[in-house]
Amino acid sequence: MQTRLVKLLTLSISALTLSACVIVTPDINVQHDLDTHIFTKSESTPKNIIMIVADGMGPAYTTAYRYYADDPNTPEIDATIFDQWHVGNASTYPATISGVVTDSAASATALASGIKSYNGAIGMDVNKQPVTTVLHRAKVKGMKTGLAVTSQIVHATPAAYVAHNESRQNYNAIADSFFDDRINGEHKVDVMLGGGTDYFIRDDRDIRQLFVDQGYQYIDSYAQLSSLTNDAGALGLFAPVGLPWALDDIDPSRLRTMAQTATRILENNQGYFLLLEASQVDWAGHGRDINSAMAEMQDLHLMLEWLVEYQAQHPDTLVVLTADHSTGGLTLAANGEYRWEPASLHAITTSVTAMIKHLVNSADEPTKRLAYIKAQLGFELTQADQDAVLAMDMNAKSRSLEDVIKRIIDRKTNTGWTTWGHTAVDVQVFAVGPGAERFAGHQDNTDIAKRIFELLD
Ligand SMILES: [Zn+2]
Structure with a gap:
């Protein structure tokens, strides 16, 4: 009897400790009714929502970034913002018709939207019917909306x-939708930053000009971002298609730069969705x-470092970060070796794409080519590595030329890949701010939209 009583007491003490823990969490206001043991939870709702998709x-990418970013002068492995903001995981499988491996569109x-669709679908369900998205809902609510991306927008x-389109490949039609589709007579997106002049300035239609005619500000360089004002919409297109690799871009932290501008323009009394x-x-x-x-992860992490401060100054802002899927089957160690060493990556300040472009344009002799690659990589090449560079057929496709260099870097770091696709x-889910606890634990990617709809409604 006594043992059972002790157990019961211990249990109720743990329950109290647990509820005490919950009460101090700043985002939740929990009232513990001692008589009925019912928890009533009233959450604060965010004014602004920033959704980040990596x-x-x-x-493997966030883990890789932790080791890549670690300060070698301290004995412990330092935590990243990914580690600090991690709240759960999400499954990513698309609609049954497309199996379990999703593409970015589905x-x-x-x-x-919270709805699963087929691979390739843009804002449409499996029956090719348009679906409502959280961005639409935010706009209907009177919030401002924006997007800033490093691909074409x-x-x-x-x-x-x-947009709503049966295929992600229909870039021109999607660009048309950005201008033509309206909500209550208004364009859907107030601020659009990224690449894509090829799709907005076309022979058949100059969508950039149409936006300008409607009062939007248009810019085509990062330097002009500071000139944008918050009294009109903004369209900033900084490249024909996607932006350059972060390694090659004139602004290596362009995601942070764009996010700073977007938030500055979007802030208003009604809140925003970005x-x-x-x-x-x-x-x-x-x-x-x-x-x-790792350079793209660095671009993202620099933006998150700024966002930590921004969120602290704007505690009514919810930030949710997730991935749409994993790519390449990246593994941190390969070929049976217990070793992953990203340190040498820090000395490489040019993308492999740019290295090959340089070699093709310069048409250097093999020994000069080798000297250039040695200087770019900054680490000792094995004899096999050197032979591979000397044997490169410069008439081959740039993708296979890039591969020669990428495999050398893989051998140096002992990085593995399992697929080109x-x-x-499952991916991870990260969140901070009012409502962040809704994204805790395991969920499906559709749940992320459902939680955001709940917070908007
Ligand atoms: Zn994707």
């Missing part, structure tokens, strides 16, 4: 939040390019 950023449609992820995308983590994964993968592994 395209292709499976768990996953973005799920994240934006009509690429799958931003497109799925804004989609940010680190689009090119995925492109590095498809290219099996650990060098650019996406994988079906």
Whole structure:
């Protein structure tokens, strides 16, 4: 009897401790009714919502970034903001018709609308009917809306939040939708920053000019971002298609720069919904390019470092970050060796894409070519590495030329890849701010949209 009583007492003490823990969490206001043991929970709702999609950023990428970013002069491995903001995981599988490996369009449609669709679908369900997205709902509510991405702004992820199209490939039609589709007579998106002049300034239609005629501010360089004012919409297109790799861009922290501008313009009494995308983590994964993968992660992390401060100063802002899927089957160690060493990546300040472009344009002799690559990589090459560079057929496709260099970097760091495409592994979910606890634990990618709809309604 006595043992049972002790157990019961211990249990109720743990329950009290637990509820005490919950009460001090700043985002939840829990009232514990001692008589009925019923918890009534009233959450504060966010005024602003910043949704961040890191395209292709499976768990191996955030882990890789922790080791890559670690300060070698301290004995412990330092935590990243990903570690600090991590709250749960999400499954990413698309509608049954497309199996379990999603593409960016189906996953973005799920994240934006809460509805699973087929691979390739932009804001449409399996029956090719348009679906309502959280961006639409925010606009209907009278909030301002924006997007800032490192791909072209009509690429799958931003497109799925804004447009409705049966195929992600229809870039021109998607760009048309950005201008033509209205909510209560208004354009859907107040601030649009990223790449994509090829789709907005066309021979058949100059959508940029149409936006300007409607009072939008238009800019085509980062330097002009500071000139944008918050009394009109803004369209900023900084590249023909996607932005350059972070490694090659004149602003290596362009995601932070764009996010700072977007938030400045969007702030208003009614609140805003802002989609940010680190689009090119995925492109590095498809290219099996650990060098650019870590640079794109750095671009994202620099933006998060700023966002930590922004969120602290704007505690009514909810930030949710997730990936749409993982890309490349990145693994941190390969070939049976218990070793992953990203340190040498810090000395490489050019993308492999740019290195090959330089070699093709310069048409250097093999020995000069080798000297250039040695200088770019900054680490000792093995004899096999040197032979591979000397044997490069400069008439081959740039993708296979890039591969020669990428495999050298993989050997140095002992990085592994399993596919040129996406994988079906779950992704992580990160959140901070009012409502963040709704994203805790395991969920499906559609749940992320459902939680945001709840917070908007
Ligand atoms: Zn993707």
